[in-house]
Amino acid sequence: MASYISQLEVSLDEADEQQFANQGFTKVNAELNQRAGGKNIYIWFKRGSEPITKLQITFNKEMAVGLINAGYTKIPKDLNDEAGGDCLYLWYFKGSGEYNTPIEAIDVTTNADDEAMKFKNGWERLTCDLNRKAGGNWIHLWVKREKKTYICDVTATVCYETDSDHYKKGFIRLDEDTNRGAGGSFVFIWYRQTPDSQRALSELNVSTDSSEYQSFHAQKYTPVSVNLNKGTGGNRVNLWYKKDHVKHPITAITLLLGESNIKAYKVTGVPVIERDLNKGNRGTMENVCFYQWQA
Numbered sequence: 001m002a003s004y005i006s007q008l009e010v011s012l013d014e015a016d017e018q019q020f021a022n023q024g025f026t027k028v029n030a031e032l033n034q035r036a037g038g039k040n041i042y043i044w045f046k047r048g049s050e051p052i053t054k055l056q057i058t059f060n061k062e063m064a065v066g067l068i069n070a071g072y073t074k075i076p077k078d079l080n081d082e083a084g085g086d087c088l089y090l091w092y093f094k095g096s097g098e099y100n101t102p103i104e105a106i107d108v109t110t111n112a113d114d115e116a117m118k119f120k121n122g123w124e125r126l127t128c129d130l131n132r133k134a135g136g137n138w139i140h141l142w143v144k145r146e147k148k149t150y151i152c153d154v155t156a157t158v159c160y161e162t163d164s165d166h167y168k169k170g171f172i173r174l175d176e177d178t179n180r181g182a183g184g185s186f187v188f189i190w191y192r193q194t195p196d197s198q199r200a201l202s203e204l205n206v207s208t209d210s211s212e213y214q215s216f217h218a219q220k221y222t223p224v225s226v227n228l229n230k231g232t233g234g235n236r237v238n239l240w241y242k243k244d245h246v247k248h249p250i251t252a253i254t255l256l257l258g259e260s261n262i263k264a265y266k267v268t269g270v271p272v273i274e275r276d277l278n279k280g281n282r283g284t285m286e287n288v289c290f291y292q293w294q295a
Contacts, residue, residue, distance in 0.1 A: 066163025
């Protein structure tokens with residue numbers, strides 16, 4: 001019996017909904033423009049034997065180039081249609097090998113409280129808010145994979161030229177700019193995941209000034225060389241990781257925007273690195289969040 005998510009669609013109106021229902025698709029029953037106006041938009045899926053293994057969201061044209069070159073498929077329907085926010089598009093990929101674990105479930109959350117419990121229970125969160133710059137609820141798309149995966153690599157980019165190479169190597173982009181609202185470069189964090197827990201990262205951290213940088217260096221963390229605050233005039237910000245003595249391997253990583261989201265995650269016991277990626281500028285508060293498997 002086919003158990004994988006193998007096809008995806010997006011409906012913008014009742015005619016689309018009727019068409020997909022007739023074709024055997026199942027609707028994810030959460031409206032993507034909730035409290036933002038615009039059309040009533042839903043994601044639909046169908047199961048099959050050829051699994052989708054990766055999903056990405058784009059909010060500008062430059063983000064799409066690497067996805068096209070890497071063989072991703074775009075669903076050409078704006079997830080913010082008539083809501084006034086950024087034009088958002090959903091992309092998917094069907095791959096194989098260590099860095100492509102099949103997706104067996106998909107869901108949507110519309111508030112931070114539900115998000116935090118889902119993150120803790122093994123779901124993988126797509127970082128981009130599906131109401132991005134449209135107001136309304138925080139809307140996020142989630143996937144659950146056929147088997148548990150672990151974060152084995154992290155990196156960051158300050159331009160789009162290497163995107164296709166990262167996708168081809170199995171990386172997933174956290175689809176939110178770490179400089180959101182601050183100007184400067186478009187900076188993105190990337191991660192790669194594997195079913196092998198022995199290859200997993202064991203710790204993550206963030207430095208936002210020189211003293212923290214020196215402290216993590218002394219603790220034998222490895223830095224991601226890219227300044228996550230590049231071009232903003234703010235503090236130098238770096239992501240750090242460890243990959244030794246993996247007792248509690250890291251299974252998930254995401255970005256949280258705003259204080260209310262941070263509080264909701266902390267209440268459920270999810271680790272939030274409380275160092276603002278936009279320290280020293282006027283950008284949106286952003287924090288790295290991760291979860292470690294508690295065997």
